[in-house]
Every structure is written in C-alpha cells, then in structure tokens.
Amino acid sequence: DTGVSQDPRHKITKRGQNVTFRCDPISEHNRLYWYRQTLGQGPEFLTYFQNEAQLEKSRLLSDRFSAERPKGSFSTLEIQRTEQGDSAMYLCASSSILRGNNSPLHFGNGTRLTVT
Amino acid sequence: DQQVKQNSPSLSVQEGRISILNCDYTNSMFDYFLWYKKYPAEGPTFLISISSIKDKNEDGRFTVFLNKSAKHLSLHIVPSQPGDSAVYFCATRIQGAQKLVFGQGTRLTINP
Secondary structure (H helix, E strand, O other): OOOOEEEOOEEEEOOOOOEEEEEEOOOOOOEEEEEEEOOOOOOEEEEEEEOOEEEEEOOOOOOOEEEEOOOOOOEEEEEOOOOHHHOEEEEEEEEOHHHOOOOOOEEOOOEEEEEO | OOOEEOOOOEEEEEOOOOEEEEEEEOOOOEEEEEEEEEOOOOOOEEEEEEEOOOOEEEEOOEEEEEEOOOOEEEEEEOOOOHHHOEEEEEEEEEOOOOOOEEOOOEEEEEEO
16 A cells, blocks of 8 residues: 555745646546645535546536546646646545445645745 | 534543543534544544444444434543543534544543
C-alpha cells in the first residue's frame, strides 16, 4: 500500500491560466474522489469516479472544472481560466468497493493551488 | 447550509487526560459516520467509524459515540498523547451515497 499520490504538491498560477492536477490512487482501489478544502473549513466534495465512470458531480464543480479518469487508474482535475476564488487545497481520495460500501476513504496529501 | 457542525474550533487538553470532540448533524438520512485526523501539510487520515445501527465503537484509545435522537457524534481519546495534536474532522454520508459531508474541524492541542 503506497498510498494516494498527488502531483504537484504546490501550484502558483496567474488568474486566467489553466491548471491540471494528477492523482494516483491506491492500486487496487476502484473508487476515486476529488475534494476541495479552504482555510478553516472541512473538505468539500467535488466529484467521484467508480472505475472510469464519473458517477457524481457537485454543484461546486462549475463548467471551468473537468475531471477525468480515462483508464480507471489515475485521474486528472483541470481548472480552466482560474480565478482567485479557486485558491484552495485540492484533495484526492480512493477507496475499494471490494471492502463494502462503508470502506473509508484514503486521502492523498493534496495539491495547494494559489491563484494570484 | 451546514449539515455537519463542529462548534468548537479548538480544544486544549493536558496529556494523559480525556479529549472529547463533538459533532452535530441535521440530516436524519445520514447513516454512517467517520472521524478523520489531519496533520499540517498532510491529507486527512481515517481514525474510526460507526454505523447508525450502533451507538458506540471502540478502537484502542479512540471511542466514537453516536446519539441518533440528538443527532450528535463524539470522539473520546483517552489517554491523550502529544501525537494526538492535530485537526479532527467528523464526516458523514447518506445511506447509499458515496459523497462524504465534513464538519469544519476542531484543532486539538495536547499539552505536556
């Protein structure tokens, strides 16, 4: 179990630029989640994949945000035309359906995005 | 619309004593509850969980209590240790859903 890996750890970008983050889940986990956390708040759900299918998206995920998991393994989260309000920690998590519906999520260490 | 609330932003406890972290929720459809611990610059780490069919679950120094009638969840840590200093989040999920809803977190500081 090598854990959930996220890249990059930090990203500073100028407003209006596009950014892409990558998440590599725990290898046998078929569920993958993206969350966003801002200062003083708990993580907020963005979207969730089971294998390559995106099964749920939050209303928080505006049309500038897109997530993919093309082969059911790693996932990318792209933010187009970044805004200062997008500055946050973006967390990826994974879990295994084989351990039942109540299998806890395992989180990566996140990508901290700063939009200047 | 905050469905899960942790009303204490911070808590300070002496080493060796009991730490009690609290969480309140509003939606009676929540049926699975978890506690996560977060150190700076790391992602949240799963601690302990409880299903709505139970009122207590214990794992070593950590015990989670669920009071469904009061819609209240608590985490007891005893004895508290310096390594327990972290931010603690409660989280919950509606039956059949995968999305977790988190509270705002409580920063626990254990003083030697």
